[in-house]
Amino acid sequence: MNFSFRHLFIYLTFALSIFKSNAHELASPSGQLKLYFSLNEQGTPVYSLDYKGKPVIKPSKLGLELTENVHALHSLYDKFRIIDGNQNTFEETWQPIWGETKDIQNKYNELAVTLEQEGSERKLIIRFRLFDDGLGFRYEFPQQKKLVYFTIKEERTQFAMTGDHIAHWIPGDYDTQEYNYTTSKLSEIRGLMGKSYEEGNVSQTSFSPTGVQTSLMLKSNDGIYINLHEAACINYSTMHLNLDDKNFIFESWLTPDSHGDKGKMQAPCTSPWRTIIVSDDARDILASNMTYNLNEPNKIEDVSWIKPTKYIGVWWEMISGKSSWAYTEEYPSVQLGITDFNKAKPNKSHGANNTNVKRHIDFAAKHGFDAVLVEGWNIGWEDWFGNDKDYVFDFVTPYPDFDLKGLNEYAQSKGVKLMMHHETSASIRNYERHIDTAYRLMKQYGYDAVKSGYVGKILPLGEHHYSQWTNNHYQFAVEKAADYQIMVNAHEAVRPTGIARTWPNLIGNESARGTEYHAFGGIHPNHVTILPFTRLIGGPMDYTPGIFQMDLTNGAHVNSTLANQLALYVTMYSPLQMAADFPENYERFLDAFQFIKDVALDWDESKYLEAEPGQFLTIVRKAKGKNDWFLGSVCGENGHTANIDFGFLDAGKTYEATIYADAPEAHYLTNPQAYVIKKIKVTNKSKLTQRAAPGGGFAISIIPIQK
Known part of the structure; x- marks a missing residue:
């Protein structure tokens, strides 16, 4: 064996050992997120996730249980061996038909691990896509003789938390998402479940004293924000999360059909993506497009009829x-x-x-x-x-x-x-x-x-x-x-x-619980500061804002100020926006109604200026094809003072900012219709300190002054 051939032999042997290694690593494009994958001693797939060198998901098991009609081995959970592992990179920029931004970057590194189960020869692919803002992974069932038609008894995907995080959650339910959010530690969910499970929804089916719904927003003690959800739920049941509150491990819990089964499958097929968005800045959660990026591109050829x-x-x-x-x-x-x-x-x-x-x-x-x-x-x-x-x-x-x-x-x-x-x-x-x-x-x-x-x-x-x-x-x-x-x-x-x-x-x-519940059973003032971190992660919401008369015919009260209602047209993103109140109520407040008339529906840019789930958020957006900006800021029951830097504006231009704000005496309970409107000139060097009342907010239209 000559020298060069010997080195080639060593190289190929090393490559083969990596190829069939029990452990794989994958880094995000920026390197801030790292995925680790392996099989444990039972042959069960296990993954973990680090962010900036610290664990955010501890070693967590993956797999599924099948019903008995498939094979003597009912589990797709253990006895696996790795037979292949491929890594790829991908990058594109695509334009949504409507959206919070004109261009969306889709950039990730991918690991696809092919597993074969001993004793059954069934194959399972687990595909991971690691973005700079988070991780998506799914199960893929390739065409094969040993697994064709099968029924899922339960999916066993785990998300092992690193501690007793703060969570913004609603009860797990097979039939409704229309709940107020509860904010608590994970260890407190069991004790609060009864109070959080509000009776009276038209259809409700709970399943566990620690079961919660996605999108679930979490915050660790060291300030890491984690969002758990799913993407591209096609031909599959919706995933809930059931919490082991002694070890702080969430496990997937699928919605059953009328027979109690969790999914009827025919290979080749896939599960939805399970998603974990991670950052030490809450604004990054709002800005993430990972959920959209994990879906297939637009399938409608002529989109000219789709209009905000x-x-x-x-x-x-x-x-x-x-x-x-x-x-x-x-x-x-x-x-x-x-x-x-x-x-x-x-x-x-x-x-x-x-x-x-x-x-x-x-x-x-x-x-x-x-x-x-x-x-x-x-x-x-x-x-x-x-x-x-x-x-x-x-x-x-x-x-x-x-x-x-x-x-x-x-x-x-x-x-x-x-x-x-x-x-x-x-x-x-x-x-x-x-x-x-x-x-x-x-x-x-x-x-x-x-x-x-x-x-x-x-x-x-x-x-x-x-x-x-x-x-x-x-x-x-x-x-x-x-x-x-x-x-x-x-x-x-x-x-x-x-x-x-x-x-x-x-x-x-x-x-989700929309504006109508102000008339039914009430909405907590902090609700609109949580929804953008939870419900809106998967797509826009028809929240039906714009209520100006807070005391209703049926005796209910809308827990919001009028200025807060205006701000929702920016903070609750949707290309479909309703002005929900009676025409006569808008005619009483035509000066405030002007913001609803002016605010855009489709955007070139969105900037997330400040955010803390459950407390406040401030978002500014640039109208599609224009140089007009609209800003919205909402807060919970404690109120908030925002500090706005107008650095997002074009240099060298002067704008007229019309500010629709809570009056000094405004309060969502006692004086919700107290508002003030003022106009100021601003440039990209301007700064503004603006107060929002409890349950309040403010909205600003920022229009360039034509010389």
């Missing part, structure tokens, strides 16, 4: 008790095709009547809004609630006092569109039965957006809002809508996981 939308609606009047969705109280029950509503005695409270809708259209046209949402326009609202009715709505038949054709023609003559509302009553089969007919009707009359709802228990009974079966329905509805060039705003549906990158007609979701 600002709207008002016939909605808040029903929520607050002024009006009703139902047309009549005459019948104890109604049945489509049988009940004759033309012979019914109408009540005096039905909101979706021609006169009221025209009034809203006129207001929208006068003030430059794009659309008017109308709920309660179609027959069937009288008796479905809580009755588990399968066939409630057909989504095409209006009440006698709603002129479907005439109102759409009137709206279009004013340069306004009507926004369709489809309350499915959570009857999935019924909605899918009628969906093509319903979408065709929308196209016939010029509707280009639908707000869908899934109130109540999922039908068929036994299914849950976040099971694989129901998640597949939500995806079906979005893709079907794309065929008809319709934008979707889904309420009571599954929380988003970045799918709007792939299907940007999913322009909004509710999927």
